[in-house]
Amino acid sequence: MFHVDVVEQVRLSYATLEDACVAHADAAMRLSRLTSWFRMLTMAAIAVAAGTALLAIGGPRAWGVATAAAATIAFASCAGYVGFNQQPRIQGHHACSARLWLVCEKYRELLAEMDAGLLDLTGLRERRNALLQEAAAVFEQAAPADRHTLEIARRALGARSGAPMVPPPGPPEPARSAA
Numbered sequence: 001m002f003h004v005d006v007v008e009q010v011r012l013s014y015a016t017l018e019d020a021c022v023a024h025a026d027a028a029m030r031l032s033r034l035t036s037w038f039r040m041l042t043m044a045a046i047a048v049a050a051g052t053a054l055l056a057i058g059g060p061r062a063w064g065v066a067t068a069a070a071a072t073i074a075f076a077s078c079a080g081y082v083g084f085n086q087q088p089r090i091q092g093h094h095a096c097s098a099r100l101w102l103v104c105e106k107y108r109e110l111l112a113e114m115d116a117g118l119l120d121l122t123g124l125r126e127r128r129n130a131l132l133q134e135a136a137a138v139f140e141q142a143a144p145a146d147r148h149t150l151e152i153a154r155r156a157l158g159a160r161s162g163a164p165m166v167p168p169p170g171p172p173e174p175a176r177s178a179a
Contacts, residue, residue, distance in 0.1 A: 006121065007114060010128050014107040017135055020152055021100035027148035028093035035086045042081055045074035089146050099138045106131055 049070035056063035110127050113119050119127070 006124055006128060010107070010110060010114065010124070013128070013132065013135070014104065014111060017100055017107060018104050019155065021097050021104055023148075023152040023155060024093045024097035024100065027152065028090050028097060031086050031090045031093065031148070035090065038077075038081055042074070042077040045070065045077045049074045089148075093148065096138060100135070103131060103135050103138060106134070 049067060052063060052067040052070045056067045110119075110124075110131065114124065
């Protein structure tokens, strides 16, 4: 096997948490950007429906058909926005990122004290354990269950080794007889 001392474990934990913090912030930003584009699409569809409705007043029948089509598209866009509400996920990723940032700041403080030689081994272990528990509490409470969180976890677990995440091998298959 290999041996990782407490100092290296603190550095690796900090790097992993920092990656998770940035990844959650990126996920919140990506979802927020997508929501903004969806809102603009909805507003454009409503504007087209309103414009064609104005043109349909006293105009040819084709404008009435265009108004109905534009209103249908606007309704579908609004229904999609309401149905695929991304706000809880955005807020979940943002909250997780903010809480992880606070834990990362505490890790930075611990790393600075380690580098300055202000901690003994017992104090270092106690602070490390407290920070690990705090990080675990963040992940238990704030991380939303969506594909972005899965990608963040995959990146955190697979990025350090450089290899893709592979599930652990299962129990060996029983030997089959050639009867």
